[in-house]
Amino acid sequence: MSDRLPTTLPEYLAAIRAALAGADKALVQDALYDAEEHVRGEMAANPGVPEADLLARIASSYGSPEEIAAIYRDTEIKVQRALRPPPAPPARSPWQRFFGIALDPRAWGALVYLLLSLLTGVLYFTVVATGLSLSAGLAVLIVGLPFFLLYLGLVRVLSLLEGRIVEGLLGERMPRRPASARRDLPFLERIVAMLKDPRTWLTQLYMMLLLPLGVAYFIVAFGGLATALALFFGPLAAWWLDGRSGLYLDGALVAPAGLMAPVAMAAGLLLGVVVLHLARALGVVHGAIAKHLLVESAP
Numbered sequence: 001m002s003d004r005l006p007t008t009l010p011e012y013l014a015a016i017r018a019a020l021a022g023a024d025k026a027l028v029q030d031a032l033y034d035a036e037e038h039v040r041g042e043m044a045a046n047p048g049v050p051e052a053d054l055l056a057r058i059a060s061s062y063g064s065p066e067e068i069a070a071i072y073r074d075t076e077i078k079v080q081r082a083l084r085p086p087p088a089p090p091a092r093s094p095w096q097r098f099f100g101i102a103l104d105p106r107a108w109g110a111l112v113y114l115l116l117s118l119l120t121g122v123l124y125f126t127v128v129a130t131g132l133s134l135s136a137g138l139a140v141l142i143v144g145l146p147f148f149l150l151y152l153g154l155v156r157v158l159s160l161l162e163g164r165i166v167e168g169l170l171g172e173r174m175p176r177r178p179a180s181a182r183r184d185l186p187f188l189e190r191i192v193a194m195l196k197d198p199r200t201w202l203t204q205l206y207m208m209l210l211l212p213l214g215v216a217y218f219i220v221a222f223g224g225l226a227t228a229l230a231l232f233f234g235p236l237a238a239w240w241l242d243g244r245s246g247l248y249l250d251g252a253l254v255a256p257a258g259l260m261a262p263v264a265m266a267a268g269l270l271l272g273v274v275v276l277h278l279a280r281a282l283g284v285v286h287g288a289i290a291k292h293l294l295v296e297s298a299p
Contacts (some may be wrong), residue, residue, distance in 0.1 A: 007052035019069035026175045031072045033177035106277040110283025114221035121214025124207035146237040172287030179296045206293040224275035231268030
């Protein structure tokens with residue numbers, strides 16, 4: 001523990017950030033938000049107590065920066081262990097590693113995210129495009145600034161929602177709390193600070209990018225999955241419907257069902273496994289993109 005206790009809230013938060021150096025930046029954002037909320041709650045409940053005395057009291061009850069950092073690191077380890085999917089049985093051969101992706105929950109979660117990303121991409125793009133255009137159009141009116149601030153607040157809410165989706169389906173640790181709003185600053189200075197914050201604009205960039213990415217993800221996931229299912233179940237459906245399954249060319253039977261059905265079903269199974277591997281890889285890449293654009297970095 002440091003010999004000198006912080007005497008102001010910014011010093012207290014800076015000390016917590018320093019104590020969490022090297023930790024996941026999403027964890028750091030959560031810890032800073034919780035600590036600031038606690039301190040401000042104590043300030044509101046004790047309006048006559050000097051800030052330095054109040055922080056000294058908080059350091060002994062809520063915890064010093066070093067103690068808070070240790071608690072959050074320990075809690076994060078326990079939570080990640082609880083949320084981590086059960087490990088797949090060890091693969092002893094390349095074929096087992098290849099087909100074992102079917103038992104990987106992260107691969108299926110990534111596939112669901114790729115299919116969902118078209119919907120969320122359209123939603124986010126609509127919000128950002130509409131919000132920015134209306135903010136520019138209303139800038140000359142008295143309602144322009146309140147509308148713009150309301151729009152930025154909605155963007156922050158959607159970024160947290162996207163973070164929950166990314167963490168739940170892709171396994172990438174994302175913030176569970178918003179970033180600090182710098183409520184110690186005057187109102188106009190808070191607005192300026194928010195406009196200078198790169199994350200304000202990177203979040204909107206992410207939401208604009210998710211539309212083209214979502215289209216590409218959906219094409220890969222839905223197209224690959226639909227083709228795999230058609231190859232696997234097509235011969236069975238054709239045989240069940242008319243009993244004439246096989247490969248036909250100009251109405252003439254080229255290859256009988258007895259030959260084509262196993263080949264088509266094997267191709268469908270192989271393609272399905274490839275789609276899962278591709279979904280898992282895209283999920284890892286997209287999780288890194290979301291982490292970089294949506295999470296506040298250390299100053």
